[in-house]
Amino acid sequence: MIIEKKKSLKEYTTFKIGGPARFFCIVTNKDELIEAINFSKKSKLPFFILGKGSNILVSDDGFPGIAIKMEMKGITYMEDGNTVKVTVASGEDWDTLVKETVEKGFYGLENLSYIPGTVGASPVQNIGAYGSEVKDMIETVHVLDVLKDEYLDLSNEVCKFSYRNSIFKKDPRRYVVLSVTFILNKKGKLNYEYKDLKEYFTYKKIKEPNLEQVRDAIIEIRKKKLPDLRDCGSAGSFFKNVIVSATKAKELTTKYPEMIVHPLNDKKVKIPVAWILDNLCGFRGVKKGNVGTYKNQALVIINLGNATSAEVIALAQKMVDGVYEKTGIEIEPEVEYVI
């Protein structure tokens, strides 16, 4: 394995922003990973685990330690009656996995179609879209515990998944995900209750879509809503949606009767931040220097060409302040800032 010096990270992120990593390597197996971690320990430098860089913003000054890019590959299927256990190495491409499982007729991952990134990153923020979260299909996450220097098989419960969160996100330098075991179904039930999907199938006059039709619909909808990463840099939604108390939601809907809210239970209500940014703060399609927000989705900050991370952070701060001013809510970034 080659450990390179002063490697620009820009090309390894979808934002196409950021300075160099002091050291950089690509790992394709456990031995190389151990070598890279030992290098970090011996040189007393921090390490950063890199997938496809689709949920990070790298500082303009770069990363002062070793960036370890995960490229371990391999997929195994174990069928057992109606269920299928799929164990996938962390460096596999997420959407290629979703495509393959859909083509095989296995239910479970279809609503998570077309999300960029690697399989190893999928449990980190418990990726979710169109009414589905990856936690519902994860059986075990196989990791290297860097603190204890041992391999562990973490059950779903141990991972403490919640909305865009997990133990991997809470304790970022502790575990390296080696592979993930998903449980899929041969005779599953499709979920197309999400508003955009429902509208899509009503418009297309499809009453009972099949697995492939759900994937195709999601890809079509996502292509309209999100920027094409070949045209401009982005890390998808920059902020998480917010979950507030029912009392706070009532206060807001009294002030803004048209506000969209999704009650989760009697006490908690989810509010789409994109709606607030767009309708209350006028942040959709804005431009400021080399950065802006996408014309079809205010939650997505885009690199208009040669943007710096400082510019992104300045715009993000304006968005945080704007939402707070209108609603009293403090929004949090979904994208991780790598410094």
Ligand SMILES: Cc1cc2nc3c(=O)[nH]c(=O)nc-3n(C[C@H](O)[C@H](O)[C@H](O)COP(=O)(O)OP(=O)(O)OC[C@H]3O[C@@H](n4cnc5c(N)ncnc54)[C@H](O)[C@@H]3O)c2cc1C
């Ligand atoms: C256009 C666009 C649309 C998106 N849509 C969605 C969406 O609908 N839903 C959603 O949830 N996300 C979405 N995202 C965010 C992103 O795709 C996911 O978070 C994805 O899982 C990140 O994968 P990655 O390999 O690029 O991770 P990276 O960005 O490289 O890393 C993200 C984090 O995971 C850690 N990590 C990566 N691999 C490992 C590993 N093997 N072990 C331990 N830690 C690891 C990193 O250290 C970092 O903390 C979108 C992003 C873009 C650009």
